[in-house]
Amino acid sequence: MFYGFTPASRLMLGTAGYPSPALLRDAIAASGAGIITLSLRREGGEGAGFRDLLRASGCRLLPNTAGCHSAAEAITTARMARELLGTGWIKLEVIGHADSLQPDPFALLEAARVLCAEGFEVFPYMTEDLILGERLVEAGCRVLMPWGAPIGSGQGLRHAEALRAMRAHFPDVPLVIDAGIGAPSQAMRAMEMGFDAVLLNTAVARALDPVGMARAFGQAVEAGRLAHEAGLMPPRDMAVPSTPVLGMARLG
Amino acid sequence: MISVLGQGVAGLCAATVLAERGLPVEVIAPAAEPLPASSLAGGMLAPFCEGDGAPQVVVARGQGAADWWGSRVPGVVRRGTLVVAAPRDAPELDRLARATTGHGWADPAALEPALQGRFARGLFYRAEAHLDPRVALDALRGRLLASGVAFRDGPPRGRIVDCRGMGAAPDLPDLRAVRGEMLELLAPEVRLSRSLRLLHPRFACYIVPRGAGRYMIGATMVESARLGGVTARAVVELLSAAYSVHPGFAEAELLATGAGLRPAFPDNTPAIRRCGDRLHLNGLYRHGFLMAPALAGDLADILTRDPAHAD
Numbered sequence: 334m335f336y337g338f339t340p341a342s343r344l345m346l347g348t349a350g351y352p353s354p355a356l357l358r359d360a361i362a363a364s365g366a367g368i369i370t371l372s373l374r375r376e377g378g379e380g381a382g383f384r385d386l387l388r389a390s391g392c393r394l395l396p397n398t399a400g401c402h403s404a405a406e407a408i409t410t411a412r413m414a415r416e417l418l419g420t421g422w423i424k425l426e427v428i429g430h431a432d433s434l435q436p437d438p439f440a441l442l443e444a445a446r447v448l449c450a451e452g453f454e455v456f457p458y459m460t461e462d463l464i465l466g467e468r469l470v471e472a473g474c475r476v477l478m479p480w481g482a483p484i485g486s487g488q489g490l491r492h493a494e495a496l497r498a499m500r501a502h503f504p505d506v507p508l509v510i511d512a513g514i515g516a517p518s519q520a521m522r523a524m525e526m527g528f529d530a531v532l533l534n535t536a537v538a539r540a541l542d543p544v545g546m547a548r549a550f551g552q553a554v555e556a557g558r559l560a561h562e563a564g565l566m567p568p569r570d571m572a573v574p575s576t577p578v579l580g581m582a583r584l585g
Numbered sequence: 586m587i588s589v590l591g592q593g594v595a596g597l598c599a600a601t602v603l604a605e606r607g608l609p610v611e612v613i614a615p616a617a618e619p620l621p622a623s624s625l626a627g628g629m630l631a632p633f634c635e636g637d638g639a640p641q642v643v644v645a646r647g648q649g650a651a652d653w654w655g656s657r658v659p660g661v662v663r664r665g666t667l668v669v670a671a672p673r674d675a676p677e678l679d680r681l682a683r684a685t686t687g688h689g690w691a692d693p694a695a696l697e698p699a700l701q702g703r704f705a706r707g708l709f710y711r712a713e714a715h716l717d718p719r720v721a722l723d724a725l726r727g728r729l730l731a732s733g734v735a736f737r738d739g740p741p742r743g744r745i746v747d748c749r750g751m752g753a754a755p756d757l758p759d760l761r762a763v764r765g766e767m768l769e770l771l772a773p774e775v776r777l778s779r780s781l782r783l784l785h786p787r788f789a790c791y792i793v794p795r796g797a798g799r800y801m802i803g804a805t806m807v808e809s810a811r812l813g814g815v816t817a818r819a820v821v822e823l824l825s826a827a828y829s830v831h832p833g834f835a836e837a838e839l840l841a842t843g844a845g846l847r848p849a850f851p852d853n854t855p856a857i858r859r860c861g862d863r864l865h866l867n868g869l870y871r872h873g874f875l876m877a878p879a880l881a882g883d884l885a886d887i888l889t890r891d892p893a894h895a896d
Contacts, residue, residue: 352638353853354761375818376809382761383808386851485786535786541684 334507334529335476336422336454338393340367343524344554345395345509346547347534348372354386356543361390364547365555368393370424370532374400374410378417395456397424402431404444411448423448424478424511426458434484438465442472449473458511461495463502470506477503478511478532481523485535487515490523500527517546517553524557525565586743587888588613592736593621594718595866596748597725598877601657602885603746604734611743612729614736622750622845623718623873625767627793627803629780630654630714630875631666633687640854643872644686646879651714653878658716658724662794664779666713669693669704671829677784678708687712699776699831715780715793718874745863746884750848751810753867756860760867762810762846765803766819770827772837773798783830790826799840802827806871815842847871855880857887864888 334340346366351357361369369392371384387394396414401407404427411423427444429437436458442465445455449472457469461479469477479499482488490496491513500508507530510523514533523531531554540546586609589600596612603610632647655661668688670678682688691709694701730736747753754760777800780793793801802823820842827834850856850868855876858865864887866880 353849353851355852358851375807377811379762379811380807380809382810386761539680541680 335368335456340393340530341365342367342551342554343530343558344520344551345370345530345532346392346537347532348387349399349534350538351543354383357538358386358390360537360543360547361392363544364537364551366392366547366551368395370395370397370534372397372399373414373417374398374406378413384417393422394418394420395422395424396420397458398426398444400428401426402428402437404440404447407440407444408447411444411453412451415453421452421454422456423453424456424458436460436480438462441465442468445469445474446472456509461492461499463499466499466503466506470503476507476509478509480512481510481519482513484512486513487536488513489515489519490526493522493526496523496528497526517549520550521553521557521560524554525560527561530554586611587746588741588743589746589748590741591621591748591750591752592618592722592726593748593750594623594626594722594873594877595750595869595880596621596746597722597729598881599746599748599866599884600729600734601725602878602881603888604729604732606885606889608885608888609743610729611735611737611741613738613741615738620845621722622765622847623869624722625765625804625843625845626718626871626873627767627780627791627801628716628718628721628874629666629791629793630661630716631710631780632875633685633710633713634666634668634681634782635872635875636685636687637681638684638853639872640852642854643876647872647875648712650875650878651712654716654721654874655714657728658721660720660796661714661716662779663714665696666710666715666780666782667691667693667696668708668710668782668784669700669830670784672705674785677786678706681784682708685710697777697779697781699833703831713780716874717795721874744888746888747863747865748867750867750869751846753865754848756863757850757858757865757867759851760848761808761851763849763870764805764807764809764811764844765847765871766805766807766815766823766844767801767803767842768815768820768823768839769795769841769843770800770802770834770837771798771840772800772831772834774836775800775831775833777831781830783826785826788822788826790823792827792830800827800834800837802834804871810846812846813844815844819844847873857883 398407482491693707849870
């Protein structure tokens with residue numbers, strides 16, 4: 334599914350902001366996630382203590398370039414990640430605006446071209462723009478990660494119709510909803526819409542009970558995928574009685 | 586004889602309690618030792634606030650810290666903790682209210698007139714306190730010396746109680762460093778009387794008054810063992826956060842910056858570990874001044890119960 338790797342679960346979990354690494358470990362286990370992301374920009378080479386704990390989770394690690402504001406910064410961070418973790422996977426995140434954390438599509442494409450050419454397997458964090466998606470695929474990306482809503486906002490799928498259009502436009506590219514998911518129902522909706530996976534962090538890390546919330550998200554993602562595969566009934570404008578209306582009893 | 590290694594908050598609290606219980610104690614203090622991480626701490630004694638994230642044991646046992654320090658060192662200020670957030674981050678306040686106990690809603694300006702017109706509401710943790718870590722550590726050292734406890738370099742003579750923080754990492758494989766960065770400002774035009782926390786999804790900070798217009802602004806939490814100076818980013822973030830609490834901080838004089846490594850176990854909970862004969866008191870994370878007294882008490886219990894450790 335993702336560059337030849339099929340995780341056991343369609344939930345991906347970010348690892349920032351948990352009360353402790355021990356709770357993070359328990360949350361990962363409860364969520365069933367098979368892929369976890371980690372940031373390197375600020376921690377650098379000396380963050381080995383925390384990285385070792387993440388490795389021990391048994392999950393596939395997806396390093397990210399969170400906190401990078403230019404293509405050059407993101408490229409440097411990706412190279413550092415490959416060196417430190419021995420993986421060519423990189424979740425490419427180039428922030429365009431420090432306040433909204435909206436991705437910068439131009440710098441993203443620039444960085445994706447460089448990194449794909451260097452053999453990285455790039456997971457680009459992007460807006461739901463179709464042309465940007467095409468260009469990223471053209472650059473060599475085999476996964477796209479459109480945002481649900483701004484990072485940490487918990488707003489869910491803010492542009493659901495645009496995301497639906499994106500799903501239809503890229504039927505054969507794995508699409509992961511990344512960021513903005515605040516509630517299991519939102520993650521489930523993304524899965525019902527046919528997205529391949531969901532990546533989230535804050536909603537679990539900042540829950541009062543991160544382990545319980547991780548379990549809730551794991552089940553929501555699984556239920557949403559099952560519903561998608563089972564074929565959801567299309568909504569209708571009027572009621573459709575499940576019993577015939579002819580011959581209804583006249584009371585009184 | 587018991588030899589306490591390390592003279593940060595863990596070592597000094599351990600030596601103090603052991604000496605108070607009448608056990609023979611020495612503190613091994615190499616001359617070239619770097620300043621302990623605890624000398625850079627905020628000094629907040631905020632067991633209830635810490636309940637957001639910290640396990641219940643920290644909330645419960647940390648409640649004795651203000652009394653413990655107050656009866657031993659000068660400068661413990663018991664005026665509570667005020668927590669505020671910018672209007673657009675109001676959900677963070679509601680979240681903290683749900684995540685913690687020991688608080689009530691308050692009008693920030695009624696508690697701190699300097700905040701007039703700045704925040705519509707705040708959470709007030711009445712029972713909390715703060716102290717100045719360097720004053721407190723110096724005072725503990727002074728008390729120990731006065732009671733005849735020796736501070737010396739050289740090989741330990743007795744049972745080892747290891748309180749060296751990250752210095753003990755080679756013996757404690759699951760101990761990791763969590764880097765913290767702080768600033769000290771002189772801002773005489775800002776008049777705050779109690780410790781204050783600003784909630785923000787990314788740039789949270791706390792402001793601890795140190796008297797005479799001085800303030801400690803802290804502290805970053807980075808999963809890194811990098812030593813070395815404060816980063817520009819930390820300075821920018823902490824100052825922006827402080828400025829958003831009170832614009833007077835823009836005119837402050839930057840007195841000092843500091844960066845240190847908090848020792849932490851995977852559950853971020855301070856603990857006593859036994860390694861052969863040696864007892865470790867470590868992993869104080871961000872709870873040094875809050876938890877060291879309670880753990881020092883546990884340590885003394887272990888050593889008095891088991892005379893093999895105290896001979």
